[in-house]
Amino acid sequence: MAETAEMHYLKDYRPFDFELKSTGLDVSIHGTFVDVTARLVMERRQDGDVQAPLFLHGEDLEILGIWLDGRLLAPREFLQDGQGVTFFDVPVSFELVTKVRIFPDTNTALEGLYRAGSMLCTQCEAEGFRKITFYPDRPDVMAPFHVRIEADRSLFPVLLSNGNPVKNETLPGNRHAVCWEDPFPKPSYLFALVAGDLACQKDFFRTADGRDVQLAIYTEHENANQCEHAMVSLKKAMTWDEDVFGLSYDLDMYMIVATNDFNMGAMENKGLNIFNSKYVLARPETATDGDFEGIESVIAHEYFHNWTGNRVTVKNWFQLSLKEGLTVFRDQQFTADMQSASVKRIQDVRSLRARQFPEDAGPMAHSVRPEAYLEMNNFYTATVYDKGAELIRMIHTLTGPENFRSGMDLYFARHDGKAVTCEDFVAAMEDASGADLSLFRLWYAQAGTPVLHVTTDWDEGKGRLTLHLRQDIPDTPGQKNKKPMVIPIRTAFFSRSGEQVLLDYRGKKDKEFLLVLRSKEESFVFDGVSLPVVPSLLRGFSAPVRLRIPLNTEELAVLLAWDSDPFNRWEAGRMLVERTFRQLVEDHRAGRSMVVPEDVIAAFQAVLENADQDPALAAEILNMPSEGELYHLLAAEKIAVNPLMVHEVREFFLDALARPLKTLWERTWYACRTQGAYVFRAADVSKRRLKNLSLFWLSRFPDTGFGWVERAAEEASCMTDRMAALQLAAHFHEEGSRRMLLDFEREFAQDALVMDKWFQVQALSRRENTLARVEELMGHPLFSMKNPNKVRALIGAFASGNPFRFHRKDGAGYAFLAERVLELDGLNPQVGSRMVSILNAWKTFEEPWRSEMKKALMHIRKKEGLSSDIREVVDRALA
Numbered sequence: 001m002a003e004t005a006e007m008h009y010l011k012d013y014r015p016f017d018f019e020l021k022s023t024g025l026d027v028s029i030h031g032t033f034v035d036v037t038a039r040l041v042m043e044r045r046q047d048g049d050v051q052a053p054l055f056l057h058g059e060d061l062e063i064l065g066i067w068l069d070g071r072l073l074a075p076r077e078f079l080q081d082g083q084g085v086t087f088f089d090v091p092v093s094f095e096l097v098t099k100v101r102i103f104p105d106t107n108t109a110l111e112g113l114y115r116a117g118s119m120l121c122t123q124c125e126a127e128g129f130r131k132i133t134f135y136p137d138r139p140d141v142m143a144p145f146h147v148r149i150e151a152d153r154s155l156f157p158v159l160l161s162n163g164n165p166v167k168n169e170t171l172p173g174n175r176h177a178v179c180w181e182d183p184f185p186k187p188s189y190l191f192a193l194v195a196g197d198l199a200c201q202k203d204f205f206r207t208a209d210g211r212d213v214q215l216a217i218y219t220e221h222e223n224a225n226q227c228e229h230a231m232v233s234l235k236k237a238m239t240w241d242e243d244v245f246g247l248s249y250d251l252d253m254y255m256i257v258a259t260n261d262f263n264m265g266a267m268e269n270k271g272l273n274i275f276n277s278k279y280v281l282a283r284p285e286t287a288t289d290g291d292f293e294g295i296e297s298v299i300a301h302e303y304f305h306n307w308t309g310n311r312v313t314v315k316n317w318f319q320l321s322l323k324e325g326l327t328v329f330r331d332q333q334f335t336a337d338m339q340s341a342s343v344k345r346i347q348d349v350r351s352l353r354a355r356q357f358p359e360d361a362g363p364m365a366h367s368v369r370p371e372a373y374l375e376m377n378n379f380y381t382a383t384v385y386d387k388g389a390e391l392i393r394m395i396h397t398l399t400g401p402e403n404f405r406s407g408m409d410l411y412f413a414r415h416d417g418k419a420v421t422c423e424d425f426v427a428a429m430e431d432a433s434g435a436d437l438s439l440f441r442l443w444y445a446q447a448g449t450p451v452l453h454v455t456t457d458w459d460e461g462k463g464r465l466t467l468h469l470r471q472d473i474p475d476t477p478g479q480k481n482k483k484p485m486v487i488p489i490r491t492a493f494f495s496r497s498g499e500q501v502l503l504d505y506r507g508k509k510d511k512e513f514l515l516v517l518r519s520k521e522e523s524f525v526f527d528g529v530s531l532p533v534v535p536s537l538l539r540g541f542s543a544p545v546r547l548r549i550p551l552n553t554e555e556l557a558v559l560l561a562w563d564s565d566p567f568n569r570w571e572a573g574r575m576l577v578e579r580t581f582r583q584l585v586e587d588h589r590a591g592r593s594m595v596v597p598e599d600v601i602a603a604f605q606a607v608l609e610n611a612d613q614d615p616a617l618a619a620e621i622l623n624m625p626s627e628g629e630l631y632h633l634l635a636a637e638k639i640a641v642n643p644l645m646v647h648e649v650r651e652f653f654l655d656a657l658a659r660p661l662k663t664l665w666e667r668t669w670y671a672c673r674t675q676g677a678y679v680f681r682a683a684d685v686s687k688r689r690l691k692n693l694s695l696f697w698l699s700r701f702p703d704t705g706f707g708w709v710e711r712a713a714e715e716a717s718c719m720t721d722r723m724a725a726l727q728l729a730a731h732f733h734e735e736g737s738r739r740m741l742l743d744f745e746r747e748f749a750q751d752a753l754v755m756d757k758w759f760q761v762q763a764l765s766r767r768e769n770t771l772a773r774v775e776e777l778m779g780h781p782l783f784s785m786k787n788p789n790k791v792r793a794l795i796g797a798f799a800s801g802n803p804f805r806f807h808r809k810d811g812a813g814y815a816f817l818a819e820r821v822l823e824l825d826g827l828n829p830q831v832g833s834r835m836v837s838i839l840n841a842w843k844t845f846e847e848p849w850r851s852e853m854k855k856a857l858m859h860i861r862k863k864e865g866l867s868s869d870i871r872e873v874v875d876r877a878l879a
């Protein structure tokens, strides 16, 4: 057992006192155990502490022997504790060999080397390598690896590691071995090993400079026919990185392995990515448009890491956003180029607001470059990933695309092969572009979402419009009284009839301006404003802030209909809904009758009437905020959340909006039916989105709703349409959906990924007995608490995707979650910690929800020997 983990602080960072010249691993796989022999060639660094003992991380390792320069050490010659092993007396240069035994079959945490079905595979980021062998398990220690894997040939015909295969050995007793060499020095977190009986789909890619790279996707045999989309996506990503950033792949082989048992989405191990099969396997009969999109973007994300993460890696884990923020930005740009750029931006911002803004306002708030962590795995967050990507996007906006590209070139020229910091990235951008990013750096250090207040002043006589801007940055745990940030604000103006107008700013006439707020308050003056204008600010969501601007319904309707920035058209729709919702909440609380204004309905009606101009955008605009999103909206305004009230008001609003648009929705549904076989392409995807959104609205009518759903289910010919209908059916009375769910289960019982959908659909049901159904489904033979995908599909979906049924007034939803978290604590703390985080927002709720959530957290905290993953979250939530 690992001993109690300690806090790690950025301020305590010290380089390693030794240089690791090379790493040799010999991994011998046996029935229930694996023996790992590590051969580390090391040298004490002369610029380090020349007295320092040698400490190697190592957890849950059974020592079989340790040799220093060939001599077997006696146990008194080293000191082992729960964190690793210390050698007090080592020469200047030496070879240290350790032999340990590990037990992958009992590793349910899925960190280190573990069994996933019939295969063995690894997950080493962030600190899993220390569960495989004794090692300086830190990202700034890099070495070339030579790996030999030995196993039974029948059980494990495929033996993979990073780099290139250099030797095969046939051994007595039906055993064999394969040797792999990775010429690129790498940190331990990028190590990977896979052993199993796997099918392989092969292809190749010719790089811009004419080298052929072998591409291979490994899966279990029955899934071999589901890799085509992943392969196509990989080749698109490889081409895109060459075209856009001039970056080519560097090894002779690029391998991907799909496994059903994986804690996260995927992992970028050098030359050997390991993927959650959810992000590899797809065919039209079993995968939705969302699945196809997810695969394309995760395949790209992991591929892009080869340069942003692997060739240039992180100096310490506080710098995680150096690789993650940058790689998310790159995958976002890729998807924008492959699919619809505006839809991608809208979806990313929606997810940022739903996941990162609340995190930034809650007990786990941390800066993009965190300063302290107890458990690193808890910091793979929306802040590090998605806000991190927003920071890169702001640098892109501030420097301009050409300078940004020069900055990337300089970054690689300076740091290729090294482990560096976020500061090194910003410095490269600054040096290449000439931009002054000194104040901008605060974005990496200060947590919390800035609030940007805007007021306007129009002097009609002078034709002068003044924008008054002010920023407030909320206090967050451990950070108060923050300094103003640099906020880039893309700005345009529209006439009341919807034309984008030409204005004068500092003597320059233009239709769009980049305003940069650098202080707490600043005014920006525009001339040539002879008629009233509507400002369109923060276009494309040019900074991750909350914008507060007093626009009335008429002004928002102008932007909704005419803004040339599709993101801001969507944003105007959101503002309109949010304002209406707040008004309804006030009416509800005051006991007044609620009314949705006619002009609000008319504005959305106009969007639907013109939907054929841009069906993808219309589908985004007409997709109303979820209850969860409305909780965040209230919480951000310090209004305590009452889940029953939110539900009631939202339903009222949706009904009011649905009624007058019924015929239009029917017409839209018919107009969006696609003919012919399923193809995953942007035009079809947006039609299906709009069609299934129509179905959602039509399903709301009490008399005819279920008929529509049944009809849609009958004619559905791809998984996207099937799932849309099944999800809606699952909200209706039991008899209605039982047949459909049974048929679905019978058809797909053999397909784990499709069954995840089946569990999820039921967990998301708005029926009153959903909690009881979720409890019942935990006993289903295909459900397992040991499989993260199943836990997410059933428990995660219920607790975070079905707020109305989860936030029960009697607290039963919370008590249920607490028990699952305690169970996961013993099985898979990483997944458990994600689940418990759902309770982090407890202080934003009204009574009795608030106390019930707190009670669940306290119940979890009582458990003795709680994992550091869950303890860190619970302690911060209750602080």
Ligand code: 0A1
Binding pocket: 123, 125, 126, 263, 264, 265, 266, 267, 268, 301, 302, 324, 377, 380
């Ligand atoms: N680096 C991977 C994600 C990842 C992170 C942590 C993991 O285990 C704790 C696993 C995967 C990525 O960004 O894709």
Ligand code: ZN
Binding pocket: 301, 305, 323, 324, 327
């Ligand atoms: Zn990543």
